[in-house]
Amino acid sequence: MNMKTAYVHGYLPREARRLYDQADTLAPLLHAGTAYPAGSWVLEVGCGVGAQTVYLARNSPRARIVAVDHSEESLAQARAYLREQEPDADVTWRTADLLHLPFKEAEFDHIFACFVLEHLWEPGKALATLRRLLRPGGTLTVIEGDHGSAVFHPDSPHAHEVIGHQVRLQAAAGGNALLGRELQPLLSGAGFGNVVIRPRTVYADRTRPALVDGFTRNTFIAMVEAVRDDALGIGLTTAADWDRGITDLRRAAEDDGTFHYTFFKAVAVNPMS
Numbered sequence: 405m406n407m408k409t410a411y412v413h414g415y416l417p418r419e420a421r422r423l424y425d426q427a428d429t430l431a432p433l434l435h436a437g438t439a440y441p442a443g444s445w446v447l448e449v450g451c452g453v454g455a456q457t458v459y460l461a462r463n464s465p466r467a468r469i470v471a472v473d474h475s476e477e478s479l480a481q482a483r484a485y486l487r488e489q490e491p492d493a494d495v496t497w498r499t500a501d502l503l504h505l506p507f508k509e510a511e512f513d514h515i516f517a518c519f520v521l522e523h524l525w526e527p528g529k530a531l532a533t534l535r536r537l538l539r540p541g542g543t544l545t546v547i548e549g550d551h552g553s554a555v556f557h558p559d560s561p562h563a564h565e566v567i568g569h570q571v572r573l574q575a576a577a578g579g580n581a582l583l584g585r586e587l588q589p590l591l592s593g594a595g596f597g598n599v600v601i602r603p604r605t606v607y608a609d610r611t612r613p614a615l616v617d618g619f620t621r622n623t624f625i626a627m628v629e630a631v632r633d634d635a636l637g638i639g640l641t642t643a644a645d646w647d648r649g650i651t652d653l654r655r656a657a658e659d660d661g662t663f664h665y666t667f668f669k670a671v672a673v674n675p676m677s
């Protein structure tokens with residue numbers, strides 16, 4: 405893994421599956437309150453395989469969505485997915501780096517970014533760049549997780565250790581898996597006004613089997629498990645310690661286990677002057 409440039413989650417098919425599972429499981433929680441007026445121009449940055457785009461299109465059926473990612477392969481999957489799921493959606497796809505977007509100042513009414521800032525070296529700079537693309541009075545919606553919010557039963561230092569390895573690998577690749585807690589100062593520092601942060605908590609136990617499967621297993625544990633080879637490859641841990649931590653973490657998805665995680669959803673406004 406090239407630690408300077410690698411994207412911690414990678415682009416394998418299992419990651420695309422994880423992004424779809426994550427979006428489908430969390431849509432009622434994360435997309436509640438996000439709907440854009442007919443005719444408005446909405447930019448989605450870091451759209452990936454279109455897992456969130458489909459909900460943007462569904463909840464704002466007459467908005468004009470422009471979805472951007474720097475991975476052409478992900479965009480091809482996103483295009484096919486939307487064609488299948490929301491064939492009437494008004495979505496234009498663009499391959500671009502979000503720090504060098506090919507758009508004019510004030511071109512958009514709204515911008516949406518989900519699980520993207522956490523992968524950037526300079527999220528504050530990215531936010532300032534995005535703000536210039538918003539018309540005065542336009543809104544930015546950002547959703548990020550924070551792995552420090554993972555609280556589970558049975559508790560285990562070995563399980564926390566493997567989560568810590570994911571956090572360390574993401575940091576080594578220039579990202580920050582603990583970004584959720586920083587959204588308020590980041591957005592204010594980038595010049596946004598009316599910054600409102602709404603924590604959105606997921607709690608799963610045996611009484612909520614869809615969340616145990618869709619979130620605890622297929623989203624969170626799957627994400628941590630996927631960095632095994634990288635963690636071993638750079639000597640962060642041994643195979644035995646890794647396997648012990650993952651085994652303990654999986655206990656949180658068993659019948660007597662529980663799992664809690666908090667996402668942070670921010671909505672902010674580009675000031676009028």
Ligand SMILES: C[S@@+](CC[C@H](N)C(=O)[O-])C[C@H]1O[C@@H](n2cnc3c(N)ncnc32)[C@H](O)[C@@H]1O
Pocket residue numbers: 411413423424427449450451452453454455456472473474475478500501502503517518519520523524
């Ligand atoms: C964790 S995925 C999230 C995808 C999607 N937003 C979702 O929630 O399913 C992060 C996405 O951001 C994209 N990305 C990361 N850095 C980027 C950059 N500098 N410019 C454009 N896209 C970027 C990655 O290619 C990836 O598709």
